[in-house]
Amino acid sequence: MKKNLLLSILLVSTYSFSQTDQRIYDIIDAVSAERIEKDITTLANFGTRHTLSDTVSNTRGIGAARRWIKSEFDKISTDCDNCLDVSFQRDLVEKGRNNRIVKDVYIVNVVAIQKGTKYPNRYIIMSGDIDSRVSDPTNFTDDSPGANDNASGMAGTIEAARVLSKYKFESSIIYLGLSGEEQGLFGGQGLVKQMKANGWEITGIFNNDMIGNITGVDGVISNRDFRIFSEPVPATETEKQRKARRFYGGEVDGVSRQLARYVDKTTKTYMPEMNPMMIYRLDRFGRGGHHRPFNDAGYAGIRIMEAHENYTQQHQDIRTENGINYGDVLEHVNFDYAKKLTAVNAINMASLAWAPAAPEKVEIGGIVEPSAKFKWTKVDDAVGYKIYWRDTTSPTWDNSRFVGDVSEYTLDGIVIDNFFFGVSAVGKDGFESPVVFPNAVFR
């Protein structure tokens, strides 16, 4: 009896007073700009990592690059008592699939999985790209260092594995090197097929593509700003769901958008010096990235990247023209900035991997009533649930209330018409699932 009382007091105090977790600060501090610099340099020095480049040499081409990436993950695994399952995942893409596939090629991804202790089939993914390109997307022989695009994202992913492999998580984390990005997002497509076939439960993917440039072509220099791209609603939504949105809302509340808000919030909590910019679109205007194949399959996925791009340093032959130095070379990469964005990924993956799953079904009611009502399905390991609400024009979940370990709740005096609402699950250490926008209505 006494013990229970003490436990309750401890639990209550945890929820009431502890807003942060020291382990998250430790993770931020453990990310190393020096190691990221070393890895970006190694990747750039493979000459070219074009998807169609040499695979036999051990010093030049994408074959050498992916074998080196795998060996790094293997080393990390050795240091954590074999906590990573490291493998190649490959798919044949035949000549002519599109005009950038000028010969048959095996698209080979490197996959390192840190299995969750309790929910091994639930995955959080961080990805970077292995491949690079110059001006002509079919030129697979010329020097193409791809230092920022996308050795930065790849190096950040390897570094996150070094840091997070020192911890145990209930959910699985995948550190992913994808190939074939510049040729048409082939690496992601191949892996998604395998994930679907294996019934993996995907919490979300953080695709990192260009996380190292702070000097924008627009003249802005900032080592604080970064962007989180997310599509508004899943590409797989049904006609019925689309029609329901007209009456119940949700135009800016799909699963990827909730993941973006999660990253925005975690970053502002633990790295307040950073300035995350949520961009309400799938990707840059008319351009692509490797989160898209995951979004195409209905998985939550976002793109994390620098805020101020420099187009003279992407997809360019290395040259000097009219006094401008073109090319994606090492000199343009800011390693401290890449470290910060790597930390943003690492703390969000840790938070999600320590959190319970999100409630599957969240119902909302309260039509023509003074109070909004909620019902949801409980999840394992949640010690309680949090109801969020915000003004309909606000991008962030500005109001919240922890309501304990219940499966329904009424928000007294909060009128359903005037806000958007959501529910998250909270675990014993205070880590939360992404917010779930109501997916059913009751009367």
Ligand SMILES: [Zn+2]
């Ligand atoms: Zn690119």
